[in-house]
Structure formats: C-alpha cells, structure tokens
Amino acid sequence: MVDVGGGGGGGRLLMLILLLFSCILSATATTDPTDVTSIKAIFQSLNSPPQLGWPTANANDDPCGHSWKGITCSANRVTHIHLSNLALSGTLSYGLQDLTSLTTLDMSNNNLVGTIPYQLPPNVQRLNFAYNNLTGTVPYSISNLTSLTDLNLNHNQLQQALNVNFQNLSTLSKLDLSFNSLTGDLPQTMSSLSGITTMYLQNNQFTGTIDSLANLPLNSLNVENNNFTGWIPERLKNIDLQMGGNAWSSGPAPPPPPGTPPLHKSNQHHKSGGGRSSTGQHPSSDTINEGKKSGIGSGGIVGIVISIIFVGAIIAFFLVKRKSKKSSSDLEKLGNQSTGPLPSNEVHEITSVQTSSMLDLKKLDTSDSINLKPPPIDLHKSFEDNEFSNKPTIVKKIVTAPVDVQSYSIADLQITTGSFNVDHLIDEGSFGRVYRAQFDDGKVLAVKKIDSSVLPNDFSEDFIEIVSNIxxxxxxxVTELVGYCSEHGQHLLVYEFHKNGSLHDFLHVSDEYSKPLIWNSRVKIALGTARALEYLHEVCSPSVVHKNIKSANILLDAELNPHLSDCGLANYIPNAEQILNHNAGSGYDASEVAMSGQYTFKSDVYSFGVVMLELLCGRKPFDSSRARPEQSLVRWATPQLHDIDALAKMVDPSLKGLYPVKSLSRFADVIALCVQPEPEFRPPMSEVVQSLVRLVQRANMSRRTFTFGSDHGGSLRGSDEPAIRDI
Structure with missing residues (x-):
C-alpha cells in the first residue's frame, strides 16, 4: 500500500511539474524570428527612439512574450502595431511585407519623413500614416492589399497622380487622402470600391470629373478645394457631400446616357447634416411629383429622347442626299467663293462629309483667327461616289512643335559637328550615330543623327510628334532633350552633353586618364538609373517602356550622376522592336524578348539587372573572348550571387577589395531578383528603388556609428578609405 501510495504521489508531482513548465513556456513564448527582424528594422528606421522603451539586448528579443509598447500579438505572431502620437522621427521601415499576420499598422501623428515603402504587410486591414511629413507617391503596391478596410494618409506631402488600381479593394470602407498635393484625374477603377462608405479627398490638386464615384455606396464624401470640373452626379447630391472650392459646371447637367437606371426612391430625399455647396442643384419635389402625375417615368423620357434622335437622324440623312444632288455649277460656285467665313450651317454640312483625303492640314492657319474656307472639291466626282457609309472619317491630329525645345537648322548642326566628322563621333547606337556639337558660345551638346533606314525621308510630321512626346x-x-532638326529628309535630336561619357566606356574602355569606379559611385549609378526607370514605368502617363537598357545608354556627368538616354525613342519610332531585335545577342535581353520579340516593363527590369551585374563584376554582358561557361555574364554569375565566398571572387578586381561585404551581398540580392528567368517574379522598379535606398540608408547608419563611436572617434575621416567602405 505504501508503495502504491508513493507511486501515486510521484505521478501527481510529475504532472504538477509538467503543468508548471508549460505555464512558464507560455509566459515566455518566443516571437516568430521573421517578425522580430521586422520589428527591429522598424526600431532602427525610427532612429532607435528611447520613448518606446524597447530593449536592445538580444536576450530580450521577444516582443510578444515581453509585451513591448505598441505591439500586440496572437500566439507568437505580431498582429497590431500602434505607435501614434509618440513624437517619432526617422522613416518608415522597409521589409514590412514579412509581417504576414499584421492587421493594423498605425504610425500616425509623428514626424516621419521619406516615402511610403513599396513593401507593405500583405494582410493589413487598417493602415494609418496620417499627420506625418511623408513625400513621394502613393505606392502602387496598395493595389494588392486585398484585406484593406481603412486607409488613412491625410496631412502629408504626397504628390503626383494616384497610381493605384482599386479593383481588388472591395473591402475598403474608408479612404482618406486629404491635405496632400496629389494631382491628376481620379482612377476609373475607383468605381469598383463596392464597400466604400467614407471618402475624403479635399485639399489636393485632383482634376477631371468625379463620375467614377457616382454609383458608390458612399455616406460621406469631401472633395473640397481641388480642381475638379464637370457636373455633380445626381446620386451624390443626396449624401453628406462637401464640394466647394472646385470649378464645377453650371446649369443643368446633360441627360444620362440611354440605359441608365432611374434613381432609387430612397435617393430622392435629402439626408440631414449635409454641408453641401449651393452650386449643386437638387431636383425639387414639385418637379418629381409632376413627372409622376403625367405618368412618364425616367425610362419613358429616355425612350422619347431616343425616338427624337432617331427621327432627327433620318431627316438629316435625306437633307444630305438632297444637297448631294446640286448641279455642277453650284459646286463650282461653292469652290470659288471668297475667303469670307461660311454661314455656320454650311460649314457644318461640309465638314461632316469630307474625307481625310480632302483635308490639307499643312495649309491650316494656326493663328488665333482661323479663316473657314471650304476644302477643294473634285468636280468630276459626285458626292454619291464617296462611300461615306463604308469608310470612317479619319482626321489626322495636328501636331505642333514643342515650345520648350529649340529648332536647329541642318547648317547649324553641320558647323558645330564639323559636318558630322568622325572626330566628333561619340557613339553609334541602334537608331543612329551621336556626335559632339561645339557651339560658338562655348555650349557643348550631343546630336543624335537618326539613320534614314529608321526614319524615312517623308517622316517629317511624324518626327515632330516624336519630338513632342519625348x-x-x-x-x-533622364537625359534632357534640348532641340531637334528636321530638314531635307534629315532627322536629328539634340540632347544635353555629359562630359564623362557612358558607363560602358567607364567600365570597359580603359586609357591612361581613366580611373576605376569606387563602390559608392557604382551604387549611386545603380540607384539613379533605377529612379529613371521608375519614372518612366510608374510616373509617366502613358507609361514608357525603354526597351534598350544598357550601360552604353547610361551617361555620367561631372559628379558621376547617371542620366538614362534614348528614353521614349523606341516607344515612338515605327518598327523599333524589329530594329532592336537585330542587335540580339548583346546579353541585355531577357529570354522572353528573344522568343516573342516584345519588350515590356519586366524586360526593362531584366536589362537593368544585367547593368547592375556589370557594375558588380566589371565584365561585359556577353564576352566571346572568355571561356564558353563564362561568356554569358548572367548565366555565369547568377548561381553564385548568394554564395558570399564566390561573390567575393566575382567582384570587379579594379575595386581592390575596397567594398563592404554586407553592402555587396544586398546589391547581389537585388540583381538576383531582377534577372529571374520568369518575368512575373521580377519586381517593379519602385521596389528596386526602395531596396537600393534601404541599402544606402543602412550604410549611412553604419557610417554614423563608425564615425562617432567611442572606439574609433573621427580620426579616420581625413582619409578616403572610410568613405569608400561606407555603402
């Protein structure tokens, strides 16, 4: 009995110990390591603020287990971050996409600067960066936050157009972009916000109409103090609408298009508490009741309007037929009449039936007062012979030369380039040769003489349109366009000149005066080029695919700042892709370009990754003089990018080991993303820019630690070596 009792007591004691041990484990649960890394990155980007009280010792790396200020967890994952009203400075952290369980991120009412990172928590529901000093754009990556319910970016300094696709944001119920400097029209995809109830857009610089908001389930909308135009959609007049400080159209709005459903009865009554502007005209109850009494609903009115239009079209058709049977003498009299303006009805009748072949656009007067003279008429061909019902009227767009670029004569450019002498030749690219032009006033410019095989002699008007677009x-x-020349069948573009030539020459053409690029310069060149591509891809409207990214098209100024050349040229030149495909084998093109011949944003990203490889290794993208396994730079380098020992052996020998290992590794990580064989896995250029900015920011923080640390002081700042090792 004693033995049994002793055994039972031991069992109970063992159970008690296990229970106590499990309680201790649950009390000190270790936070997911990925979340810890992200939280540390946030702490570092905020300049390690003491007011947070977050521990810095590695032993306490457990925000969930030790209840760090502002951090809420579920199990071992961070789910909420509330860091508002804490006088925080610094920037928003990169790498937030690793916080996959985070549903709330609130950094509002602080002193944060910089841009909103492209990488955001993928499952976040509430995102609040309001009342800071954030600049740049609203990142396109917000389009992918499919769980988002509340987005608040008000009272910042955000700029440019709202480049967000709202189609996947059906759960978004509140959007606040007020008090920024956002421009452009509202995206049409806003009409997909099926769950939106509150929207604040006031105090920006938005333009266009708000028609895309007409059918949204909004309860409250503020669009005050913008540059909106057009009419207020009828449905929006019956919600809490604030719309002053815009250029709304006055008078009655145009009738809705055929097929538009009638307003719901619930929308025909005002809601209380409206703050509406007096410019919006609400339909009176008398008008509504009168429509009801007459028995004609909005659907009936639409039917009557359609019937009137149809009858009017038939009458107009017979009038035109009647006009077409005028005698030849009448037509001759019409063709020879004086230059005085025609009566407005006759002008309308003539212009409505002329084909593009009748238009002589070159003779159109571009002065303020345009004399309306009828076009020449073929007297041997009756109006019946023209197949107006089968041939659509095509009116060619009148393109005028841009006012901010100069028109040069071919004689001027011949003088400044020594009649395009080979001694002035700078480069020979896919579309033509580039010459150095020295002007009498000392100015030096670069003249690109486009090959006649690229642009035919009779391409003058289209060339002016190309110039206008660029x-x-x-x-x-981006290399700035300064001027152009289009004379005697010659087409030339005049650009700003950069004295240090191309990146290709800096890396691969050595002479007694050339010096190798230090690591800092290589990172700066990569970042500047990435920003140029981000501008073309994600800021320009319409977007521009460069199609010809290579080190020869990256020009360096006196401070070694990069300037991407040939921007927009391949977008507007006919058959540009065929011309570029003839130069295949350079090592810059992605595999899908070789297969389809088509260039995309993703193929630009690939080519940029190849340029980064050039900067890293100092090798050409394709070098037939090397052993076969090493001829293709991408094929040879890609397997070694994540091996730190192999990476050290790949680095350009001209650097002589003067580079930081961590910076080198991060640089290689960006390359690996850009040159992935599958285009869908390559990042957008805004994400590449953010990664390179993060690389520089980390390096700058390390530099501050190195410079002002107690062990080193500042004694080494007099030499160049610490500066070389900074990034």
Missing part, C-alpha cells in the same frame, strides 16, 4: 520627359536621371 520633350515631356523630365527627370534628374
């Missing part, structure tokens, strides 16, 4: 591209890292 002239709108303005970015610090």
């Amino acid at each position: 002239s709108y591209l303005h970015h610090p890292n």
Whole structure:
C-alpha cells in the first residue's frame, strides 16, 4: 500500500511539474524570428527612439512574450502595431511585407519623413500614416492589399497622380487622402470600391470629373478645394457631400446616357447634416411629383429622347442626299467663293462629309483667327461616289512643335559637328550615330543623327510628334532633350552633353586618364538609373517602356550622376522592336524578348539587372573572348550571387577589395531578383528603388556609428578609405 501510495504521489508531482513548465513556456513564448527582424528594422528606421522603451539586448528579443509598447500579438505572431502620437522621427521601415499576420499598422501623428515603402504587410486591414511629413507617391503596391478596410494618409506631402488600381479593394470602407498635393484625374477603377462608405479627398490638386464615384455606396464624401470640373452626379447630391472650392459646371447637367437606371426612391430625399455647396442643384419635389402625375417615368423620357434622335437622324440623312444632288455649277460656285467665313450651317454640312483625303492640314492657319474656307472639291466626282457609309472619317491630329525645345537648322548642326566628322563621333547606337556639337558660345551638346533606314525621308510630321512626346520627359536621371532638326529628309535630336561619357566606356574602355569606379559611385549609378526607370514605368502617363537598357545608354556627368538616354525613342519610332531585335545577342535581353520579340516593363527590369551585374563584376554582358561557361555574364554569375565566398571572387578586381561585404551581398540580392528567368517574379522598379535606398540608408547608419563611436572617434575621416567602405 505504501508503495502504491508513493507511486501515486510521484505521478501527481510529475504532472504538477509538467503543468508548471508549460505555464512558464507560455509566459515566455518566443516571437516568430521573421517578425522580430521586422520589428527591429522598424526600431532602427525610427532612429532607435528611447520613448518606446524597447530593449536592445538580444536576450530580450521577444516582443510578444515581453509585451513591448505598441505591439500586440496572437500566439507568437505580431498582429497590431500602434505607435501614434509618440513624437517619432526617422522613416518608415522597409521589409514590412514579412509581417504576414499584421492587421493594423498605425504610425500616425509623428514626424516621419521619406516615402511610403513599396513593401507593405500583405494582410493589413487598417493602415494609418496620417499627420506625418511623408513625400513621394502613393505606392502602387496598395493595389494588392486585398484585406484593406481603412486607409488613412491625410496631412502629408504626397504628390503626383494616384497610381493605384482599386479593383481588388472591395473591402475598403474608408479612404482618406486629404491635405496632400496629389494631382491628376481620379482612377476609373475607383468605381469598383463596392464597400466604400467614407471618402475624403479635399485639399489636393485632383482634376477631371468625379463620375467614377457616382454609383458608390458612399455616406460621406469631401472633395473640397481641388480642381475638379464637370457636373455633380445626381446620386451624390443626396449624401453628406462637401464640394466647394472646385470649378464645377453650371446649369443643368446633360441627360444620362440611354440605359441608365432611374434613381432609387430612397435617393430622392435629402439626408440631414449635409454641408453641401449651393452650386449643386437638387431636383425639387414639385418637379418629381409632376413627372409622376403625367405618368412618364425616367425610362419613358429616355425612350422619347431616343425616338427624337432617331427621327432627327433620318431627316438629316435625306437633307444630305438632297444637297448631294446640286448641279455642277453650284459646286463650282461653292469652290470659288471668297475667303469670307461660311454661314455656320454650311460649314457644318461640309465638314461632316469630307474625307481625310480632302483635308490639307499643312495649309491650316494656326493663328488665333482661323479663316473657314471650304476644302477643294473634285468636280468630276459626285458626292454619291464617296462611300461615306463604308469608310470612317479619319482626321489626322495636328501636331505642333514643342515650345520648350529649340529648332536647329541642318547648317547649324553641320558647323558645330564639323559636318558630322568622325572626330566628333561619340557613339553609334541602334537608331543612329551621336556626335559632339561645339557651339560658338562655348555650349557643348550631343546630336543624335537618326539613320534614314529608321526614319524615312517623308517622316517629317511624324518626327515632330516624336519630338513632342519625348520633350515631356523630365527627370534628374533622364537625359534632357534640348532641340531637334528636321530638314531635307534629315532627322536629328539634340540632347544635353555629359562630359564623362557612358558607363560602358567607364567600365570597359580603359586609357591612361581613366580611373576605376569606387563602390559608392557604382551604387549611386545603380540607384539613379533605377529612379529613371521608375519614372518612366510608374510616373509617366502613358507609361514608357525603354526597351534598350544598357550601360552604353547610361551617361555620367561631372559628379558621376547617371542620366538614362534614348528614353521614349523606341516607344515612338515605327518598327523599333524589329530594329532592336537585330542587335540580339548583346546579353541585355531577357529570354522572353528573344522568343516573342516584345519588350515590356519586366524586360526593362531584366536589362537593368544585367547593368547592375556589370557594375558588380566589371565584365561585359556577353564576352566571346572568355571561356564558353563564362561568356554569358548572367548565366555565369547568377548561381553564385548568394554564395558570399564566390561573390567575393566575382567582384570587379579594379575595386581592390575596397567594398563592404554586407553592402555587396544586398546589391547581389537585388540583381538576383531582377534577372529571374520568369518575368512575373521580377519586381517593379519602385521596389528596386526602395531596396537600393534601404541599402544606402543602412550604410549611412553604419557610417554614423563608425564615425562617432567611442572606439574609433573621427580620426579616420581625413582619409578616403572610410568613405569608400561606407555603402
């Protein structure tokens, strides 16, 4: 009995110990390591603020187990981050996409600067960055936050157009973008916000209409103090609408298009508490009741309107037929009449039936007062012979030369380039040769003489349109178009000149004056080029695919800042892709380009990754002089990018080991993403920019630690070596 009792007591004691041990484990649960890394990155990007009280010792790396301020967890995953009103400075952290269980991120009412990172928590529901000093754009990646219910970015300094696709944001119920400097029209995809109830867009610089918001289930909408135009959609007049400070159209709105459903009865009554502007005209109850008494609903009115239009079209058809039977003498009299303006009805009748072949656009007067003279008429061909019902009227767009670029004569450019002498030749690319032009006033420009095989002699008007399109591209890292020439069948573009030539020459053409690029310069060149591509892909409207990214098209100024050349050229030149495909085998093109011949944003990203490989290794993308396994740079380098020992052996020998290992590894990580064989897995350029910015930011923080640390002081800052090792 004693033995049995002793055994029972031991069993109970063992159970008690196990229970106590499990309680201790649950009390000190270790946070998911990925979440810990992300939380640390947030702490570092905020300049390690002491007011948070987060521990810095590795032994306490457990925000869930030790209840860090502002952090809420479920099990071992971080689910909420509330860090508002804490006077935090610094920037928003990168790598937030690793917080896959995070549903709330609130960093509002602080002093944060910089841009909103492209990488955001993928399952976040509430995102609040309001009342900070954030700049840049609203990142396109918000389009992928399919669980988002509340987005608040108000009172920042966000700029440019709202480049977000709202089609997948059906759960979004509140959107606040107020008090920023956002521009452009509202995206049409806003009409897909089926769950939206509150929207604040006031105090921006939005333009266009708000028609895309007409059928949304909104209860409250504020669009005050923008540049909106057009009419207020009828449905929005019956919600809490604030709309002052815009340029709304006055007078009655145009009738809805045929097939538009009638307003619901519930929308025919005002809601209380409206703050509406007096410019919006509500239909009176008398008008509504009168429609009901007459028995004609909105559907009947639409039917009557359609019937009137149909009858009017038949009458107009017979009038035109009657006009077409005028005698030849009448037509001759019409063709020879004085240059005085025609009566408006006759002008309308003539212009409505002329084909594109009748238009002589070159003779159109572009002055303020245009004399309306009828076009020449073929007297040997009756109006019946023209197949108006079968041939659509095509009116060619009148393109004028841009005012912000200069028109040069061919004689001027011949003088400045020594009649395009080979001594002035800078480069020979896919579309033509580039010459150095020296002007009498000391100015030096670059003249691109486009081959006649690229643009035919009779391409003058279309060339002016190309010039006009390229002239709108303005970015610090894009080579600026200065002027053009289109004479005697010659087509030339005049660009700003950069004295340090191309990146290709810097890396691969050595002479007694050339110096190798230090690591800092290589990172700066990569970041500047990435920003240029981000501008073309994600800022320009319409977007621009470069199609010809290579080191020879990256020009360096006196401070080694990069300037991407040939931007927009391949987008507007006919058959540009065929011309570029003839140069296949350079090592810059992605595999899908070789298969389809088509260039995309993703193929640009691949080519940029190849340029980064050039910067890393100092090798050409394809070098037939090397052993066969090493001829293709991408094929040779890609398997070694994540091996730190192999990576050290790949680095350009001209660097002589003067580079930081961590920076080198992160640089290689970006390359690996860009040159992935599957285009869908390559990142957008905005994400590439963010990764390179993060690389530089980490390096700058390390530099501050190195410079001001107690062990090193600042004694080494007088030499160049610490600066070389910074990034």
